[in-house]
Amino acid sequence: MFAYYLQLGLRSLKRNPILTALMIVGIAMGIAASMTTLTVMHLMGSDPIPWKSDKLHYVQLDNWGADAPYTEDGRPPDQVTYRDATALMTAAKADKQTAMFKVVKPVQPENREVKPFQAQGRATFADFFAMFEPPFRYGHGWNRDQDAGHARVIVLGSEMNEKLFGGQDSTGRSVRLDGADYTIVGVLADWKLRTRYYDLTVGAFAEPDEYFVPFTTMIDLKQRASGNNSCWRAPGTGWDAYLDSDCVWIQMWVQLDSPARLAEYHAFLDNYVNEQKKLGRFPRPLNNRLLDVNQWMVDQRVVSRDVQVQTGLGFAFLVVCLVNTIGLLLAKFSRKAGEIGLRRALGASRREVFKQFLIESGVIGISGGVLGLVLTGVGLLAVRALYAEYKTVATLDLTMVATTLVLAVVSAILAGLYPTWRACRVQPATQLKL
């Protein structure tokens, strides 16, 4: 019977091509609007490291001045001071830990054909690689001894290795940044991060880091961070005074492998701050935070309000499209009262009539879904054109394709249910009279 009903449905849809097109386009547009916005929102906020996002915690300490909080709502600063970062690194109370900051340095290629260029990288510690797990193509990260020894080593991103060495295994060779030579210990494979979640202080969709160098080495070279720097009182004159100041400019992450370790670390931090209070620092009440990756992403509004509003509107639009389709299907099915009456009089059960019309709405749903999927693709291209920085999140993945199709069919069947139910309540007798 299914094939026959399908045939009937298709024939009936062909009879009113304009009405059919209207319904399909309506569903498709609703689906496209809601799925485009949902995809962007979903990918923006999606967990970047699901297997350990609850173990990685972002350290926040409230070292701000007594007179005014760092933010109006009382959240602690989003970065830490050099003093506190080094104290926490030396204490090494977490399972793994790394402080880091963004640097921009001139690169002087050995190859004279390649002109010197500015490249953005990251000063960090050996644990970075074990904590955030970037994939290596050649070699490996540096080790803790090299951190302690302020070694001149570097890990290149795949793009920079491509630019400088044509993608070959460059480990053991050296690269010159701002007049100093660094030995390459590792080269990353393509590290596809949707959001650069390990540093949200300069935007979640910023360009990826092109290289990684030891934090300790950068401090030796008096390398200033290229990210944000905030001070609640003037740092004084000179590099040493700056390192000793209450200016925050460093991001600090710890890996804590169990809830018990998290509680221990929290206690350790509170204890640390209380000790610092005795030295006259940390004038504000205790306000330490250890948010995990996902909490930190919510806190930093990785999914912007605009995107949330757009998604809400996308779904409201889908509701309007569905209401529209219900109305049109109702109109269409009620014109068929005569046909239904005839089928019922000839012995078809309500169930059969229900099936027949549900298949017809299902056809509209699937067509709308397929067209909607195509339009979603177009929508995502438009999002990319409008928001240059969203190129990593405006893409369709398999889950979203499946969700789109399911949403389309469910929407169309929901929209078709009431008209279909009405259609099979037709009394054969009233329809057969002339």
Add this chain to the structure above:
Amino acid sequence: MEIRPILSALMRSKVSMILIGLQVALTLAIVCNALFIIHERLQRMDRPSGMNEADTFIISSTGFGQGFDVKSSQQADLALLRSLPGVADATSAITVPMSQSGWSTGVSLKPNQTTDTASTALYLVDAHGLSAYGVQLVEGRDFKPEEVQFKTFNERVVPTSVIVTRALAQRLFPDGDALGKQVYYDNEGPASTIIGIVERLQTPWLDSDFIDNSTLAPVLFPYGNATRYVVRAEPGRRDEVIKVVEQKLQEANPSRILSKVRTLEQVRAEGYANDRAMAIILGAVIFALLAITALGIVGMASFWVAQRTRQIGTRRALGATRFDILRYFQLENFIITSIGLVVGGVLAYALSLWLMSAFQAPRLPWHYVPVGFLCLWTLGQLAVLGPALRASRVPPAVATRSV
């Protein structure tokens, strides 16, 4: 009038009526709020930066290696830039409005004040700063070359003389006598004297709550070995000047790295890219919603006309004119739309309240809803016109035919 027969006819197809009404209601609620958001964004994008945006561009130069002296290189570059034909003026600067990155600090009226009197952006420029930015001095005087200090990282920057925007002057000295007054950019002093006031210069941050509070200070402040230059070309010569500047700077020191030139127009476009995108997306949603709703009304009305062909024929046979039939369908649509609009008006305010609480959005101004009423009434009347005209052409003879 025919309202009673229309109402009793509508009561017989309640569901269809409710569906159209609901669609109109949702459309009104969404369109009003979306239009308001668009209006807000356009207003935001329309704010002047205070700079000459049409003729100005920025370029950064980074030197490296031993033997690079940023101070002399900066002086040589500035002299070179100012000598080029077509360049009106140039300065070194850390930032420009709308670029979203820069320096901010607090300003106090007294030393060691616990809370700052105002927040301000800090523009560090040389004596050509005002001219290169193209900002307008309204009171006092410009910087003199001998006032310009040279500072590097890790040195305290405490300018002795500053030029502030009118908004900041007003905030610090509401009586309007800011010129010549002393203020504190560093709690421990020394004081800075306000020597001039400019009409307007936005801070670099488009979202800041002190966007009109800026301070210009005469300080050359390279960022490590990097310096940014702001160059203003003579009117209409920007693009030719850019080419010359890129070439001459590279020739002057072949081993440095020059950033890509960004015109202030590009800086503005990038700064407001998200607002522009939001406005375009919401515009597209509004267009699609109105189209879907209009097509829905056309579809439903066509169906009603077809369903009532015989009744129309009967009415015509009993003496109703074509105009009566037309008016019947127009009036019917007007009634349904009006019911939907009343519900939609409530929904629009409810949606606005929700946006206010969830996203700290401002309240929807009341006049959006009545304007939305007018638009949707018009849309409904136009949408139903086609089917209604078709109905009015049904010949009376139809009444006599069976099926």
